[in-house]
Amino acid sequence: MVEQRPRGKQSSNKSKGKTRKRMTPRKWFFGLFFTAVIAIVCGIIGYLFIVLNGERILTEKADMLVLGEASIIYDVDGNEVSKLYNANENREIVEFDQIPKLMMDAVVATEDQRFYEHKGIDFWAIGRAVVKDVIARSAVEGGSTITQQLAKNMFLTADKTLFRKATEASIAVALENKKTKQEILTMYLNGIFFGKRVYGIKNAANYYFDKDPKDLELWEMATLAGMPKGPNRYNPIDNPEQSESRRAVVLKLMFDQGYITKQQMDEAVAVKYVAPKKLDDKQTDPYKAFIDYAIEEAIKVMPGGVTEQELRTGGYRIYTTLNTKAQTVVEDEFDNDSNFEKSVDDQKVQGAMIIMDHRDGSIQAMAGGRDYVRKGLNRVVVPRQPGSAFKPITSYGPALETGNFKPSTILANDKKCFGNYCPKDSKGATPISMTEAIKQSRNLPAVWTLNQVGVKSGLDFAKKLGFDLDSTQDRNLTIALGGLTHGVTPLQMAEAYSVFANGGKSVDAHAITSITSSKGKSLFTYHAPASKQLMKPETAWYMTQMLQTVLEKGGTGTGARIDRPVAGKTGTTQHGIPGFNSSGNRDAWFLGYTPEWTAAVWMGYDKTDKEHVLKKSSSQSAAMFSKVMSKAMKGVPKSSFNKPSGIPDEVKSLGAVTNFNAIYDAEHNKVQLSWEPSAGAKNITYEVYRKESAESEFKLYVDSLSSTGVDDMSIFAGMTYQYYVVAYDAENDLKSKPSDTITVQVPETEIDVPEVPMEPDDPSGGTDIPGLPGDGGEVTPDPGIPVDPTPPPVEGGNETPIPPDDGSNPTGGTPTDNGNHGNNGNNGNAGNHGNAGPGNGV
Structure with a gap:
């Protein structure tokens, strides 16, 4: 029989049989060794990951290393007038050698004391930040180096996640491997946000102190160096006391690190900030209409093509034809409400004006409208109906060009119809010279003249001057009075009248003279196209002679006079609203030129309806021309209209009978x-x-x-x-000129029949009454009727009204003639469909 042992005892014996293994020094050594190796390997792998990841990001986003720099616009004298920054980023790049060393010292002392020692990551600063974060149980300390801040500002968001911090470190290390310390510090200073829509040290120095960085004083440098932590909180304009406190902290750090002396520190702490004069002007957008126009032109002329975004942030230097004196005068007069009719509500009477030097085509100034906003509706390029201002372009110009007409040529002026087109004129009667017809802005002579030379000639002449009229719908006599299908812009009208002013030669309107890179490399230089003789010199000369009379006594543009020779033409179009019985107008123009400059002025409502029509005609447009040009041209040397050589003197007009x-x-x-x-x-x-x-x-x-x-x-x-x-x-x-017209009325013939006594019945049954016609009876006529008195002097006519239009189209709409339509116009015959009757002929 086998004897069984108690379980508990067996277990006890087993446990006594085991021996515990001890950790020998050798084992401790190898354990620590392999742990260290693993840690080092992991550290190397981690470091390589950081480096490679940073290199990858920099490679993928290499273009972001180039900071977007605001392009700059200069006026005709090379003075800076505006910056084209992207959205709210107003930045201008400055080079390392343009930044004072003390400015860099202030930033290093405040933001990254070990900047020149680390390789992108400051582990001591990180350790300090970790301790503070643990104590506070939240991320309160960043521990970022200047290089890390640069990486965050250029490539990352501002959140504090672990992944973002790791990526920031990766980029910082990669930046340190690719860039020098001075390059990193320069990029950092060019990219910092300083509040007030200002980016970069150069713009900050200019905005807050009206200085370049190289001219900053110590207290100013310290003020700027303290702002990146809180651009709004430490802003010297909005929070001067907090800004002074922050400045003192920066100066103390600089003193502690040996950058400045105590005396320098104390003097800089004591200074009180005073904002520069005209501070508000630094945040305004001056000359908005002109600059918007220049931007559009720059995009078109830049080689290879650029987007507006690329133009704004490419750091380009854009040189323009802007005459700031003339531009300021234009804007001041357009801001003066008394220069415009008063509206019944908030919809203002609008206007547009452009001034150009017709000697070289340079645009001097422009107004896109009242209260114009950046990227707003520039009415300089919005089509409107030109009214009588188009007569020189489609009627009188083509007539002069034939050589069969001169300023003294007598034109028909009696009321008549051309086919079934019957233009209106309040005083059409006796014939009138071309000069007088233009001076008084008569309608009937203009239509008659176009009918004589042919509608095709009118269309062809207009095309030479830059008007691409509708060859089908505008092929009619109404174009003589400015009745067009699509209308024309103030810019087009200014260019056309510039040809008259320039002796018949083409004029290329432009706002850009050259564009360079921020480094000064030439990218575009304006070269005027070869000049073309668009009309005979004598045509331009005769037109200039006639248009000068418009400003003389009895002309329609006397309000446009200034202290130098001016030739010009008025133009008005009636409202054209169906069922609306009113003398109100839709458009009011004045086109004028001196021997040096040409200007176009338009006034009217953007939307014409029964409540919004012009009560006056072109008189206010003429007055605007006078007010602007008289001031804008001060200092411009005066000259005269010179007759081209080879043009014979026209014999003075014969005296009227x-x-x-x-x-x-x-x-x-x-x-x-x-x-x-x-x-x-x-x-x-x-x-x-x-x-x-x-x-x-x-x-x-x-x-x-x-x-x-x-x-x-x-x-x-x-x-x-x-x-x-x-x-x-x-x-x-x-x-x-025709004599006065006299009316003579020839009286009716009266028959005087005498009384005759009755005779006895004639056997033949006949009755003989002596004295009747045919029997020798006499007729005594009445005495002559006195003639009518001399009629009153002729005044300006009333043009055919603008066709029905609900006014919903701010460009003037597509008109249809309010009167009758003419027949097919070809070689002197009337047009087929009169698309628009112009206005009241003034």
Whole structure:
């Protein structure tokens, strides 16, 4: 029988049989050794990961190493007028050697005392930050180096996650491997945000102290060095006391680290900050309309093409034609509400103006509207209906170009229809010279002239001047009065009138002269295209002569006068609102030029409706021209309109026939016409024009009269006749202004039948009454009727109204003629569809 042992005892014996193993020094050594190796390997792997990860990020985002720099716009004199920063980042890059050493010392002393010792990561600072974070049980201390801050600002967000901190460290190490300490510090100072939409040390020095960085004093450097921790809290403008306290901390750190002496520290602490003058101007956007226009032009001319974003942050130097004196005058006058009609509500009467030097095409100034905002509606490039301002372009210019018309040429001015198109004119009557027609802005002569030269000639001439009119819808006589399908812009009108001012040669309007990189490398230089002779020099000269009379007494643009020669033209268009009976207008223009500059002024509502129409015509536009140009051109040397060589002197116009009389001679049943001879030339003959009451226009009754009188024998009883006389110089092909018009009424013939006693019945049954016509009876006519008095002087006409339009289109809409339409216009015939009647002819 086998004896069994108790379990507990067996277990006890087993346990006594085991021996405990001791850790020998050898084992401790190898344990620590392998632990250290593993730690070192992990550290190396971690470090390599950090380095490689940072290198990868820098490679992928290499373009971000180049800080976006605000491009700068300069005026015609090379003065900086604006910066084109991206969104809210107003930054201008400065090089290392332009930053004072004390400025760098202040930043290092405040932000990263061991900057010149570490390789991107300061482990002592990290350890200090970890201790503080543990004590506070939250992330309160960053421990970031300047290099890490640069990495965060350029590549990362501002959160404090572990992953973001690791990535920040990776980029910092990579930056230290690729960049020198001075490059890192320079990039850091160029990228810091200083509040007030200001980035970078250069812009901060300029904004807060009106200085370049190299001119900063110690207290100013300390003020800026203390701001990155809290740009708003330590802002010397918004929080001067906190800014002074922070400045004192920075100065104490600089003193403790041996950068400055105690005396320097004490003196810098004691200074009180005073904001520079015109501080508000540093945050405003001056010359908005011009700069917006210049940006668009710069995008077009930059080689290879750039986006607006790239243009703004590329650090380009953009040199323009901006005349700041003229631009300031324009903006001041457009800010003056008294220069515009008062509206019934908040929708203001708007306006636009552009000034250019037609000698080289440089744009001097422009106003895009009242209260213009950056990237707003620039009305300089918005189409509107030009009204009578288009007459020189489609009617009189083409006529002069044929060589068959001159300023003294007499134009028909009687009310008539061209096909079924009947233009309106308040005073159409006797013929009128081209000069007088332009001066008084008459409608009928303009339409008649275009009809004479042909609509095609008008379209072709306008095209030469830069107007791409609709060849189908604008092929009609209404273009003589500025009735267009799509309208024209103030810029286009200024360019067209510049051609007249420039002797008929093309003018290329431009705002950019050159563009360079921030390093001074030339990227674009403006070269004017070869000049083209768009019209005969004599056409331009004659037009200039005539347009000068518009500003003389009796002209429609007298309000545009300034202290130098000016040629110009007014233009007004009626409202064109269906069912609205009002004399209100839609557009009011003045186009004018001196021997040096050309300007276009437009006024009107963006949206024309029954509540928003102009009560006045072009007088306010002319007045705006005068106010702006008289001030803007001060200092511009005066010159005169010079007649081009080779153009013969035009013989002075013949004096109009005077003492013209027309008397009905009842005894001989005729009208006796007589006048005094015209002065001005020898061998003058006379032309007599007559119109019967039933006729629509005057007709030549007799010509080549060398005498000063003639009898009209071809009259009939009960008819009314009108007469005028024109003197003619055959040698110079020159006609005088028509004489006054006289009306003569020929009375009805009355028959006097005497009483006769009754005779006895004639056996034949006939009755004989002596004295009846055919039987020798006499008729005694009434005495002659006195002639009408001389009619009043001719005044400006009323143009065909703008066609119906609800006013919803701020560009002026696509008009349709409010009057009748003409027939197909070809080689002198009237147009087919009159698309827009211009305004009231002034």
